[in-house]
Amino acid sequence: MSKVEERTADAASDPVARQRRRRDLMRRLRLAGLAAVVLTTVAVVVVTVVDVAPPSKDDLIREAGLIGKSELRIGVKDDQPGIALRDEKTGAYSGFDIDIAYMIAAELDFTREQVRFYPIESKDRARMQARDGDGFVTVDLVVASYSITAERRAMPDVGFSAPYLRTAQSVLTRRDHPTVQSLGDLRGEKVCSLTTSTSEQLAERSGVQAYTKNKISDCVAGLRRGDFDAVTTDAAILAGFAHLYHNELRMHALGVDADERWGINVGTNSALRDLVNLALYHSKYDPRDDRWEEAFRTNLLPEERDSLPQQVAIDEQPPVDKVRIREWPWRMRALARPGAEAATW
Incomplete structure (x- = not known):
């Protein structure tokens, strides 16, 4: 018998060595089982989260x-x-x-x-x-x-x-128009606004002569020609025309909150x-x-x-x-x- 075989035989007959090998085996088995449980749990959690959580x-x-x-x-x-x-x-x-x-x-x-x-x-x-x-x-x-x-x-x-x-309702007129503080100040005057807009409904309730166009630029063109006395819609829209035609037109503050x-x-x-x-x-x-x-x-x-x-x-x-x-x-x-x-x- 060779020396290697002798050492192997001695180790096999050694109860301490056998117990150590048994413990190592059991430890590896426990770790493998734990890893399997963890992987299974993670998979279940992922599936559950994807199934019940909000969409990504x-x-x-x-x-x-x-x-x-x-x-x-x-x-x-x-x-x-x-x-x-x-x-x-x-x-x-x-x-x-x-x-x-x-x-x-x-x-x-x-x-x-x-x-x-x-x-x-x-x-x-x-x-x-x-x-x-x-x-x-x-x-x-x-x-x-x-x-x-x-x-x-x-x-x-x-x-x-x-x-x-957030913006507010406003009014645009020619520069020579008296100050407007509410749509009621335009009662009886020709006021243009956009079709189906919130401004159209407000104008109609204010007693003005309400006119509507599909484009706000048509209202402004009519205002500049003298066809209308005022244009009403959101301030953020009218401001662009007041800026573009600042020598001809001016805006009026109606004193309402920014509710648009x-x-x-x-x-x-x-x-x-x-x-x-x-x-x-x-x-x-x-x-x-x-x-x-x-x-x-x-x-x-x-x-x-x-x-x-x-x-x-x-x-x-x-x-x-x-x-x-x-x-x-x-x-x-x-x-x-x-x-x-x-x-x-």
């Missing part, structure tokens, strides 16, 4: 029907300087609503080149039908100075996001609404995200000097409720709204 952002993108879309269609105004204006020569769009639309699109993983704007009239915002040449096209979003009201919320095909701008809150219409697509609200939430509470503030500074703030005494709009993004989505802890953003929970569960 990827889930919402899939539910919203955005997977595979090559472009995002957005209905916007095309005749409102400072808000949404289409350059007649280049066809390019600019304004506050346009910048907000690009911001939302980026959060939905669309590049600027994948965003396509379509002009939409006020009466078509609820049904989300925008102009495409001589016909109509159904858009994915409507970002078109669309005020959130209880009446509109009750419409079956209208789904508003959280508000993204603009929202984005997504129709019946609730998953898309949640995604839009998530984008607005990040914009509001992420200290690194200043796109809303930049849109305001670029488009609306320069109009302030020509809108006084009327404020163009509140220069702070409205609050946004947290959207409950599923995110793993290492992916969560530290964006807790003041007074709200930081977690997304």
Whole structure:
């Protein structure tokens, strides 16, 4: 017998060695069993979480029907300087609503080149039908100075996001018109506003001679010609014309609170609404995200000097409720709204 065989035989006959080997074997078996239990538990937890927890952002993108879309269609105004204006020569769009639309699109993983704007009239915002040449096209979003009201919320095909701008009702006249402090001061005068707008309803209740147009630019053109005595709609819209024609026109402060809150219409697509609200939430509470503030500074703030005494709009993004989505802890953003929970569960 060799020396190796002798040592092996001695170890096999050694009760201490046998006990040590038995303990090592049992330890390995326990560790293997524990690992199996842990893996099974993790799998069950993951399945349970995915099944009962809120959807993830990827889930919402899939539910919203955005997977595979090559472009995002957005209905916007095309005749409102400072808000949404289409350059007649280049066809390019600019304004506050346009910048907000690009911001939302980026959060939905669309590049600027994948965003396509379509002009939409006020009466078509609820049904989300925008102009495409001589016909109509159904858009994915409507970002078109669309005020959130209880009446509109009750419409079956209208789904508003959280508000993204707060402004107020105002009046635009020629410079030689007496000061207007309320719509009642225009009783008996010819006042133009947008068809199906909140301003149209207010004007009609004030005893004015109410006229409506599909485009606010047509009202302003009529005002400049002398066809109308005043134009009434949201201050953020009128301010662009007061700025553009500051030698001819002036705005009047009606002394009302900023009660016009603009929202984005997504129709019946609730998953898309949640995604839009998530984008607005990040914009509001992420200290690194200043796109809303930049849109305001670029488009609306320069109009302030020509809108006084009327404020163009509140220069702070409205609050946004947290959207409950599923995110793993290492992916969560530290964006807790003041007074709200930081977690997304």
